Each structure stands twice: as C-alpha cells, then as structure tokens.
Amino acid sequence: MNKDFFKNLQQIATNIKLTRPEKKHFRLELLKFMDAHDVKNDKKASISFEKTNPFTWLHSLTQNVLRFKSAAFIVVVVVLLSSGAALAAQNSLPGDFLYPVKISFIEKIEGSFAVSLQAKAEFEQNLVERRLREAEELATNNRLNAQIKNGIAMNLEEHSTAFHKNINQLKQENQLQSAIDTTSNFTISLKVHSKILAALEEKTVNETRPEEQKKENENTLLSTYLDTKIENLIKVEDKVNEQITAQTLTVVEASALAKMKVAAKKITEVKKLVSNIKTDVSTDIKAKAEDQLKLAQESFDEGGKNLESRSYGRAFILFQEAETQAQGVKLILQASENLKIQIDAASLLNSSTMQNTTIIKNNFREIIESNVTGEIEGSSSQTEPSTTQTLNPEIFNTINQIKMPQEVDTTVEVNTEESIQN
C-alpha cells in the first residue's frame, strides 16, 4: 500500500513540469525584470550593443549580404573595409559611436573568410582577444564601467561558445592535434590577459571612492570570469590528451604498462612485509630478503627507463623480473616464518629466478608473435614510424640474452608459478 503510494507519487511528479510556452513566457518576464532591476539601481539597462545601437540595419544587411559570396561582392567588401570609415570603426572601443559597426558588420565579414575548422576556431579566439584588448584599453583610461563590462562579457560568451563548438567538431573529425594546439594557445593567451586585467581592475578599484568600491565586488571582475573560462579550456585539453594517448597506445606498450602496475603493486606489498619482519627471523635471511628487494626495485626502475625510451619489450621483461624477484622475497619470508626452518636462502633465490625466466620468455613470445602477424598499429604522425617496427628484433635479442642460472639443489620446495601468470 505504501509502495504504491510512493510509486504513484513519483509518476505524478514526472508529469508536473512547465509547459514549453510557460517556460518561455516566464523566461521573458525574468529578462524584463532583470533589465528593470538594473534601471532601478541607476545602471543603464542594456542587453547587448547590437540591440540598442542605431546601426541595426547594418546587422540585417550583413546577414543578407553574406549569403551572396560572389567575387564582385568580395571586391566591394574589401574596398569598404579599407575605407576610412571602416578603419575608424575597426579601431573603435565599446562605448564609441562606431563600435556597433565593428561588432555587427566588420567582424562578421572577417569571420566569413575563415574556412577550415581550425581557422574558424582561431578566428573566434582572435575576437575574444580583441574584446580583452579593448577592455584593457578602456581600463587603462578608467572607462570600464559595469554596463560596458556586461556588454563585453556577453560578446565574450558568444565567441567562446563558438570556439568550443569548433573545437568539438575538430575532435569529432579526429583532428586531435589541431584541437589541442588551438586550445592550448587560447589558454595561454587567456592566462596572460587574465593577469593584465586583474592588475588593471585592482588599480581601478583602488582609485575609486570608497562607496563605489563596495559596489565593485568580485562578481563583476572580468579576470574572475576569465579564470573560469581558462579552467574549462584546461579540462578540454586534458580530455583531448587522453584521447590522443588512447589512440597512440599500441598493444605492446599497453602490456608493458599493465605489467608495470602489477610489479609496482607487488613491490609495495613486499616492502611492507620486509619492514614488518619479526625479530626471530634470522639476520641472514633478512639481509638476503632486503638485497633481493633491492634488485627488484632496480629492475623496476630500469623498466621505467626503458618505458620512457619506448623500448616496450625490454621494459616488459624488466617489470616481469621485478615482480618475480619481489615475489621470491615474499615467499622466503613466509616460508621462514611458517616453517621456522633455516633455509639456504641463496640457493632458493637462484632457483626461483630460473624457473620464472623460462615462463617469462614463453609469455612474451606469445605476445610478440600475435602482434607480428597482425599489423602493429603505427601511432599518429608525430611518433617516429620506426619505433614499433624495430621492437621485434630487439625483443628477441633480449630474450636470448637472458642467462639461465645453473640448476641448484634445494632443500625445500617453494611454489613460484602462481605469481607469474598475472
């Protein structure tokens, strides 16, 4: 009975929402309210420059005119752009009479020349940077008030959204390197502007009278706004980086990395064991265990170096050795604790290394052979194409160089195989 009630309640709940006309209506009311609220506070209400300037006819003219990209039209545009009035408009700042011409007309025309996705993204970036330079110039002349900042921020929002859209399309078309280069350029540029604006805005705040200072709280700082944009860009960069990494990862590299994780885990585990050794364990065993652990760590570190120099095959072997050596230590300690028997530590350690080396060789050979028949995916153009191909001969050379220690008589049987097979 109760369950029915709550189930029905949730069903009703999903049916209760704003209708589309309702949502639109109240949205409009809210916008009007926000405008009116600004007026009450002696700020001039303004949504955007485009809607309140006397050049709105230019805006609609532009929309129509851009549809006809004939050669004649382009000539006309170029002539127009190089005329004196256009030049004046091009250098205008927010608040100037000709500024709307710059925003609605000139910049739109400039935008139409950007063809490739990357060019489009860079164009949006340029516009953002232009807005920021305008803001900086205004700030230096103390002409940057809240209303103008509002307008600038709106325009910034428009162009940074367009920028992100273009980057997303680049990502979808798998032009990941372009996406990341463009994004990181933008991030760097924004960081610089953010610092400049922060300094300028601080100066402005210090120079205004105390009452005005209270109004100028952190909410209206452009530098704060920029900082959030920068954070978003960094997130985009990181995501693209992940994608690039995933794409360039070959099977062999993946195996080496996986093995590294396993070895690292094992070494950490064993290190803990060694540090917790009880006092009744013979010092001989303890010393041998620590030495072996050191060896394991060295193998691991060398594996890491090989990984960095992209010798994935050798790295894999080294990580495997590291894991095995660590496991050997563990078993010694366990055996000595459980059995409390004096074990010939040296002989035991040697024999365990020998057994495992054979199995390493077999495992690795399988991986390589399965890769040789298929195509070893060369990564994208930035990596040297020869890297993966030269892995094969290198691996087999390395495998053949592994020395097989002499067979040694052991007094106690120790199981070593379960650690190797992952």
Next chain:
Amino acid sequence: MDQPDNSYIHKFEFIKIYDRYSDKIFRHLYFKLRDREKALDFMQETFMKTFVYMDKGPIGNIQAFLYKVANNLTIDEYKKKKAYSLEQMEEEKGFEPGIDTALEIKNKIDADKILEIIGQIPPPYQTVIIMRYVDELSIQEIAGILGDTENSISVKIHRGISHIRKLIHNYE
C-alpha cells in the same frame, strides 16, 4: 554532479540558471501549494528574489539557495492559510498536469487523492517528504537546504511516512 559555483553575476549566466532549475522549483512549489497558477507565480518570484540577492554578493550553492527561497515563500503562504476552512478545502484544484503533458496516471482520482494526502501532512514533514520523493534530493542536500542535521532529516522523513500511512488508512 556538476554544480556551477558561479560567483560572476551576470544576466546572461542567470538566465542559464533559470533554464536549468525552473522545472525543479516549479515542481516543488506545485506539490507544496497544489495550485498550478500559484506555483507558477511563486516560481517566478523565487528567481526574481534570487537575482536581487545575487546582485549584493556571491552565492555558493545555487540549487540550495533556490530551494531555500522557494520554501520561505511557502511558509509565508501557509501562515496566511492557517485557518484551513471547509471553503478552502473545496477550492483545492486537484491534479493539474498542464496542457501538453500526457496523462500517464490511469485514474485522475488516484492522483487527486495522492495530492490531498500530501496536502494533509504537517508542514515540516511535508517539506522533507516532497524534497525526498518528488525533488529526489539526497538527505545531505536536504539537510543543507533546511539547515538541519542529516539525522533530524531522516527522523522527519520517517515521521512523514507514518503520517502518510495513517492518512492512507483513513481513506480506505
């Protein structure tokens, strides 16, 4: 959970907040007031008040703030309606889903009954029940909004549920 901790107050940004939360706030108010028109008005007022507050200083958790404002508005309303006369009971409009939502409930009568039951839960329990089962907020979130401990919220929810049980029993 991507909570925009937006301290850059901006008309442009605030409209996005409206786009994101208007349905939720409306739904919450609808269940509290059980009157679509009133819920719409209160929803609008919630956002307007929030905008005015935001002008004075940054707000941390916007969702929590919106629910707080909405809730406070309904408390005032409840105080006005304290004398729950028979007349007012007749005025209760029942289930009003709005023009373009498909009615999936088999029986409108069932929906009306459920709303009535919700309406009869005493206010402090009513609020947490709505927040938990309609707004689907976590206990932690509810505690944050109402300024209570998570424990007392759990207790209130349980008490609300037992009220519901009693009310259902009365309807049988």
